[in-house]
Amino acid sequence: MHDVWVAGAAMTRIGRRSEPLTDLMAEAAHAALRGAGLEGPDAIVVATMNPEEFLGDGNFASHVATHLGFAGVPALRVETATSSGAAAFYAGFALVAAGLRRAVLVVGGEKMTHLPTPKVSELIGRSIDPYERRYGATMPALAGLVTRALLARHAVTPREMAQVAVKNHAHGAKNPLAHFRQPLTVDEVLESRMVADPLRLLHCCPISDGAAAVVLAADRARVRVAGIGQGTDTLAVRHRRELTSFPATQDAARAAYAMAGFGPERVEVAELHDAFAPFELIALEDTGLVPPGKAGRATLDGETALGGRLPVNPSGGLKARGHPLAATGLAQLVECVWQLTGEAAGRQVGARVALAHSIGGLATSNWVTLLEAA
Amino acid sequence: MIQAIAASRCPTCALTVAPPAHFCPRHPVEMAPAAVAGVGEIVSFTTLHSPPEGFRAPLHIALVELEGGARFVCHGAETRGLRVGARVAIEAVDDVYYFAHLGALDRARLFWRRAGHAGDRVNAIARSLAQRVWKGSSGAER
Ligand SMILES: [Zn+2]
Numbered sequence: 443m444h445d446v447w448v449a450g451a452a453m454t455r456i457g458r459r460s461e462p463l464t465d466l467m468a469e470a471a472h473a474a475l476r477g478a479g480l481e482g483p484d485a486i487v488v489a490t491m492n493p494e495e496f497l498g499d500g501n502f503a504s505h506v507a508t509h510l511g512f513a514g515v516p517a518l519r520v521e522t523a524t525s526s527g528a529a530a531f532y533a534g535f536a537l538v539a540a541g542l543r544r545a546v547l548v549v550g551g552e553k554m555t556h557l558p559t560p561k562v563s564e565l566i567g568r569s570i571d572p573y574e575r576r577y578g579a580t581m582p583a584l585a586g587l588v589t590r591a592l593l594a595r596h597a598v599t600p601r602e603m604a605q606v607a608v609k610n611h612a613h614g615a616k617n618p619l620a621h622f623r624q625p626l627t628v629d630e631v632l633e634s635r636m637v638a639d640p641l642r643l644l645h646c647c648p649i650s651d652g653a654a655a656v657v658l659a660a661d662r663a664r665v666r667v668a669g670i671g672q673g674t675d676t677l678a679v680r681h682r683r684e685l686t687s688f689p690a691t692q693d694a695a696r697a698a699y700a701m702a703g704f705g706p707e708r709v710e711v712a713e714l715h716d717a718f719a720p721f722e723l724i725a726l727e728d729t730g731l732v733p734p735g736k737a738g739r740a741t742l743d744g745e746t747a748l749g750g751r752l753p754v755n756p757s758g759g760l761k762a763r764g765h766p767l768a769a770t771g772l773a774q775l776v777e778c779v780w781q782l783t784g785e786a787a788g789r790q791v792g793a794r795v796a797l798a799h800s801i802g803g804l805a806t807s808n809w810v811t812l813l814e815a816a
Numbered sequence: 817m818i819q820a821i822a823a824s825r826c827p828t829c830a831l832t833v834a835p836p837a838h839f840c841p842r843h844p845v846e847m848a849p850a851a852v853a854g855v856g857e858i859v860s861f862t863t864l865h866s867p868p869e870g871f872r873a874p875l876h877i878a879l880v881e882l883e884g885g886a887r888f889v890c891h892g893a894e895t896r897g898l899r900v901g902a903r904v905a906i907e908a909v910d911d912v913y914y915f916a917h918l919g920a921l922d923r924a925r926l927f928w929r930r931a932g933h934a935g936d937r938v939n940a941i942a943r944s945l946a947q948r949v950w951k952g953s954s955g956a957e958r
Contacts, residue, residue, distance in 0.1 A: 577889050578871045586862030587879055594900035639863040676841045680887040
């Protein structure tokens with residue numbers, strides 16, 4: 443297997459955007475290529491979760507390649523629901539690692555804010571098992587089930603969950619590309635509207651537009667892909683034995699650490715999939731970054747805040763940076779690259795190893811990626 | 817009164833799922849038909865305050881571990897006082913499944929049995945509870 447390097451990384455501002463998705467993806471893609479010093483890639487991997495429904499556009503790899511000005515370049519699309527960006531990164535990684543390509547552009551994005559919120563929820567919810575959907579299950583509903591089970595086991599407290607959102611908003615305030623840049627208090631979270639009891643509105647990430655891109659190359663650059671792993675689980679939540687941790691994350695982490703040849707002890711900064719605040723606490727333990735049962739305490743103690751032992755979601759995470767679905771897995775990796783290369787102005791951690799964790803569906807297709815500064 | 821619920825069991829790993837599935841989610845083998853009791857324990861539950869189209873707010877959804885092993889997703893008319901681990905009975909109304917606190921249902925049955933009206937009345941109660949949750953009469957087959 444050849445070494446794979448991240449030669450360029452870029453993303454758009456995340457939020458409510460009026461531009462077409464293809465323009466957002468072009469902005470990120472062209473900037474990543476400029477960063478890599480390349481005129482063009484020799485292959486393109488596109489990540490979008492559902493442009494057919496959000497935009498009415500299909501054949502999206504060709505659509506994007508043509509729009510970018512790379513109509514002659516081989517292009518394919520990768521989809522694993524909300525973790526599509528991380529999956530596309532893996533596909534690009536595999537092409538270079540196998541020696542099939544020398545410079546692959548991986549670009550992901552989603553445009554959602556032009557649709558009403560119930561429609562967006564319904565479209566995202568199509569990644570849920572059809573039988574459970576017939577009972578009204580949405581992503582917040584399933585996350586509500588997970589959260590209730592966590593609270594019942596005393597695995598987390600309401601204050602610890604709220605602190606995740608508060609911390610990530612504080613981080614987002616330092617990120618000029620974040621969707622939300624205003625701080626939040628614990629009381630505001632605890633008093634926000636109930637969405638899927640016991641989950642409240644301010645435990646949940648927003649609906650956002652945006653795009654992110656990286657160039658993966660065979661030639662040495664400043665950041666190396668040290669390890670990457672996928673873990674999967676049953677589509678139906680009722681087919682699982684475990685509700686308060688995600689085996690798909692644990693399997694992905696094991697695979698990534700095995701490929702990297704090191705464990706969680708070397709990780710100095712992480713981007714975790716906090717679509718719902720308690721998911722960050724679950725991910726902290728599933729990835730081995732904190733010992734079982736300690737994620738809530740570590741969060742309250744500031745260990746995972748900027749300036750703490752292990753800053754988590756310095757970008758603001760899904761909660762504050764925003765969650766444009768297929769852009770998110772790549773946006774996390776872009777933040778990790780910037781943290782490793784000293785380009786995260788205002789929120790710089792100073793790390794040599796970064797971890798990104800992305801959840802697809804209700805933890806049916808999860809990814810853990812480890813990046814290392816050269 | 818408490819119905820048997822159609823399920824399927826994996827001949828390889830004994831995983832039981834309800835409703836039945838063709839193949840085991842973890843093994844590429846055909847599952848064998850099975851039935852599990854319509855009683856179990858609440859694994860978790862939630863209430864949606866802005867439910868998807870076609871459902872009335874508030875919408876109660878529960879994950880129940882049935883006796884016999886299968887986990888089951890169903891509605892409920894009420895979650896006040898409900899706890900994880902609580903014993904519940906599953907009732908079907910127009911092919912839509914609901915949980916009810918076992919104690920309360922049992923009490924209702926005993927009462928109506930003494931009054932000389934057995935199943936009909938309990939079903940009528942369940943149906944009226946259901947209508948508070950469900951807009952149409954056959955909404956589950958949307
Ligand atoms: Zn099996």
